[in-house]
Amino acid sequence: MNIKDILITGKANLQAYCDTLLELAADDPNIIAVTSDSRESGKLTPFADKYPNQIVEVGIAEQNLVGVSAGLASTGKKVFTTSPGCFLATRSLEQVKNDVAYSDYPVNLIGISAGVSYGALGSTHHSLHDVAALRAINNMTIVVPADNFETKEAIKAAAVSPKPFYIKIGKKNMPHLHAENETFIIGKASTILEGADVAFIACGETVYPTVEAAQLLNKEGISARVISMHTIKPLDADVIIKAAKECKAFISVEEHSINGGLGEACASVILEAGLSVPFKRMGIPDEETVAGSQTEILEHYGISASGLSDEAKRLIKQLKHLTNEKYELK
């Protein structure tokens, strides 16, 4: 995909999820949405109106939400449990672990308004720990889609999978990063831009600012590879190893704590492959998160076009220092 093609704005991934669920339910009475007083924030009201027998409301009770979902899934229902990521992933963590993952029933946990989507509402409503918590649970597939296409494809894949999923989505309108006819495979990363000087391995709503950073870097003659690592688990190790070998610097980008998320997952792959590359985790550091909107918070922590391009240039300089060689940018 060319950078110039990327600037067509789509809808929110949350909306893409709900539209996909409506499409799936049209042919499948076994599709069930389960909500915890979250149908409006989940944009599921049209679904509830059209398929009233296919939505289950449990009230504000996330433990019960997930337990009930597991019970429903065990009978063959295709369950989409929809609740803000901040509550869904960890308020009900033991139910996710035992009733869903360990019992091996294919509940699809849809963490909405995830990351810092709820920005100004404060840390109670941020989910910067969900991926870390769920990565440690066996039998969970974790997907953080970047755009409407990845969201739609992830939901379609989850609907037919016999395994549990956690899909983390935000509510900001997202640019299209893929053509509609592209291939999407769970566990296989998508290359958004080719490049060899710096590799950005990003996920979710942070992929787009990474593309913007690549544009800035391009103007300075630095080529940036942008990978959408939409599946955090199972992780596409091949793409990570290839990037670490081929690029001069490696930057992970995520709307998540730098502890336990995509960045640490990438670092493990790189180290276990015996590789070394100037490396930086871009995410939310281990501190009380700054107040602000989603965009302000991300910018504050360097997840913006300028922040990411500056980080790339710093790492490339670091490489020159480490190797003591004159490194010529193309």
Added chain:
Amino acid sequence: MGKYSNEELQQKSVKYRLAMLKYIKMAKAGHTGGDLSSTDILNVLYNDVLNVSPANFGDPNRDRYIQSKGHAVEALYVVLADQGFYPETDLETMCKYKSPYVGHPTRKVNGIEFNTGGLGHGLSICAGLALAAKKDKAPYRVFTLIGDGELAEGSNWEAGMMASHYELDNLVAVLDHNTLQITGKNADVCNPHPIDEKWKAFGWQVVTVNGHNIAELREILNNTPIEKGKPTFVIANTIKGKGVSFMEGEKKWHHGVPTDEEYETAIKELESELI
């Protein structure tokens, strides 16, 4: 009247208790007190109430049993073996390296629907199952066994509120009310009483039975819902360690494993009840 007389079921309970003590002794592990208190309930459920067998375990219309108090798994293992889900001798591997028969239920064991053991999970799962049955207009009923110490888990009350909201009268929760938990009496640890009034207030039909009286258990568990539109909460008054006099009502037998001498004494006492 089902397949067995009350006397035959009583004899089965004695045999179950003998078997579970045998395998607990072999494994050097087990939740002996709760196994013994829940034996008669499991006996009646599997031999007289549930439409569940090895032959129909794949049938979507089978009844469902989810053991919320997963720690009483030795009782469940012995009863499932007796139903023909696997040979009882499999239990010689219980709690051993690579055995599927671990200390809480898992689906690796034939006949088990859900992996339980974390407390306060069963009722939510059952509410989901019961709701699925209602949506599909399926005939099956859903049963869970809850421990009384477990009532402190808030998730039970979340599920309780929801089950009555959805009028899940195909759902039955049986409380193994042996009054003791690991630290001591429920009432001293964190008082759950009045249990009956709480569940009534949550919209359930509540009934109290002697959890060791086979006839009473059969009568109640075969006749739910008691009131159309309401889930049923059966408070089964039981004795922790039931059937072995020196274990009865003693909290130390929560997960106590008998010494050789205690084991011999317990076996003799139970065997004396065999006809």
